[in-house]
Amino acid sequence: MQVSLFSLPLIALAGTAAGFINVVAGGGSLITLPTLIFLGLPPAMANGTNRLAQLSQNSVAVYRFRRKGFFPLRAGLILGAAASAGAVIGSRVAVDIAPELFNRILAFVMVVVLILTLTGGERTSQAPQQVWRRRLLLPAFFVIGIYGGFIQAGVGFLIIAVFSRISATSLVLTNATKVMVVLIYTFPALAVFLLHGQIDWAAGVVLAAGNAAGAWLGAHFSVAKGDRWIKAVLTVSVSAMAVRLFFFG
Numbered sequence: 166m167q168v169s170l171f172s173l174p175l176i177a178l179a180g181t182a183a184g185f186i187n188v189v190a191g192g193g194s195l196i197t198l199p200t201l202i203f204l205g206l207p208p209a210m211a212n213g214t215n216r217l218a219q220l221s222q223n224s225v226a227v228y229r230f231r232r233k234g235f236f237p238l239r240a241g242l243i244l245g246a247a248a249s250a251g252a253v254i255g256s257r258v259a260v261d262i263a264p265e266l267f268n269r270i271l272a273f274v275m276v277v278v279l280i281l282t283l284t285g286g287e288r289t290s291q292a293p294q295q296v297w298r299r300r301l302l303l304p305a306f307f308v309i310g311i312y313g314g315f316i317q318a319g320v321g322f323l324i325i326a327v328f329s330r331i332s333a334t335s336l337v338l339t340n341a342t343k344v345m346v347v348l349i350y351t352f353p354a355l356a357v358f359l360l361h362g363q364i365d366w367a368a369g370v371v372l373a374a375g376n377a378a379g380a381w382l383g384a385h386f387s388v389a390k391g392d393r394w395i396k397a398v399l400t401v402s403v404s405a406m407a408v409r410l411f412f413f414g
Contacts, residue, residue, distance in 0.1 A: 168368045172204045176368055180375020184222045187321055188344060188383030194318035206365055213358030214369040216351055221373035222380040223348035229384030235341035244306045245349030251310025252350040256357040258315055272411035301331050314354040
């Protein structure tokens with residue numbers, strides 16, 4: 166099943182909004198996945214198609230952060246490798262849980278992540294390369310990779326909470342690390358969906374273009390506005406999505 170040509174402008178718009186939200190905080194897939202499903206794609210194909218957008222969006226975001234002087238290469242590669250191992254597992258797992266239960270669990274996780282992020286200790290401007298050896302980071306990112314490979318939606322919240330809290334790194338540097346990790350683990354996850362024929366290429370290309378545009382804006386916003394504005398966007402987006410998922414999922 167494929168989406169109609171008349172649906173492509175809506176997909177592009179959803180992709181732009183999702184790309185911005187994903188780079189600044191997370192949860193953009195909670196916009197794109199329901200949109201693709203509403204427009205007629207089966208959930209598994211919507212999930213796979215969304216990975217094309219993730220690849221485009223995070224490629225642009227990494228480039229923009231690098232141009233702005235934030236390029237945590239070592240941390241990104243090491244944590245990305247750990248997440249990739251988990252993503253292979255997650256992307257191969259069938260979605261057996263009831264949608265209503267899944268939405269409520271996700272809403273609870275998002276609220277917990279928000280609390281952890283906003284109540285974390287003082288963050289410094291130290292480079293993420295200096296903190297990747299912390300023992301909890303590798304297993305934590307392996308688990309994050311499983312979740313990211315499984316559904317992707319909201320994984321940005323988890324990465325922000327885990328990395329900023331364990332490493333005490335600023336949210337700007339945390340965001341730069343986040344987009345690099347997601348970019349790396351998206352490759353094996355996308356390969357699994359591709360091998361199973363779960364990608365709508367027309368919708369995926371349009372969605373990817375929209376996400377790339379949103380990511381470009383989001384990366385600039387993150388660096389220009391800093392931690393205070395990232396916290397504000399994070400609080401509003403997580404709260405709104407959690408309420409919607411829990412009560413109207």
